[in-house]
Amino acid sequence: MIRAAHIADLGSQPLLRLEAYWLEKRGSRAMPSRADIDPADIKELLPQIIMARIEHDPLRVKYSIVGTACARSAGFDYTGRYLDELAFDSESDTDWQEIYREIVREKKPIGGTCRFRTADVEIPYRVAVFPLSNDGIRVDHTIAYEHLTLSLTEMDHVLPVKPAR
Structure with a gap:
């Protein structure tokens, strides 16, 4: 991931919308709670939303909600699966385990540009993860938005997520 200093630097209206929602729900606290998040409030973002539960000792990430567009890009719906059980072959430059470790440590959103690899090409996409x-x-949950749009041709060449070996 190529990090952005600010979510606004990513030039994505959906990411700005999620950031504004997170800030509104956070209020004067360091972070909003999972209970503060109402999917009905951000229904226009839901297809590209990923929510995860963070377990500690050891740190593990379990995907609790994977939006339909994210599942389609991955090649299957990995809701209910742990990050360490999956091989994201389509990710060419992002260490998701490290991203989540940093979010837990720093308690701040992380945004940037990642590269999604199909069998034929690499496509940049923007993403932000909020604690x-x-x-x-x-930090015990996260909410993220993946700003990735694939053409039908690109969808035919997706490298599906599969169980890690």
Whole structure:
């Protein structure tokens, strides 16, 4: 991932919309809680939303919601699966485990540009991941938006997510 200093630097209206929603729900706290997030509030973003639960000791990421567009890009719906159980062969430059470790450590959103690889080409896409905390201290969930649009031809050449070996 090539990091952006600010979500606004990514030039994505959906990412700005999610950031504004996260800031609104956060209020004066460090982070909003998972209970603060109402999918009905951001229904226009849902196809490209990914929500995850963060488990600690050891750190594990379990996907609780994978939007339909994200599942289609991945080649299957990985809702209910752990990140460490999956091989994202379509990701050529992003260490998602490290992104989540950083979010847990820093308690701040991370945004940037990633590269999605199909069998034929690499396509840049923009993404932002926002921390959520039920106790206001420990990150225990995240909400993310992947701004990726694939053509029908590109969809035919997606490298599907598969179980890690």
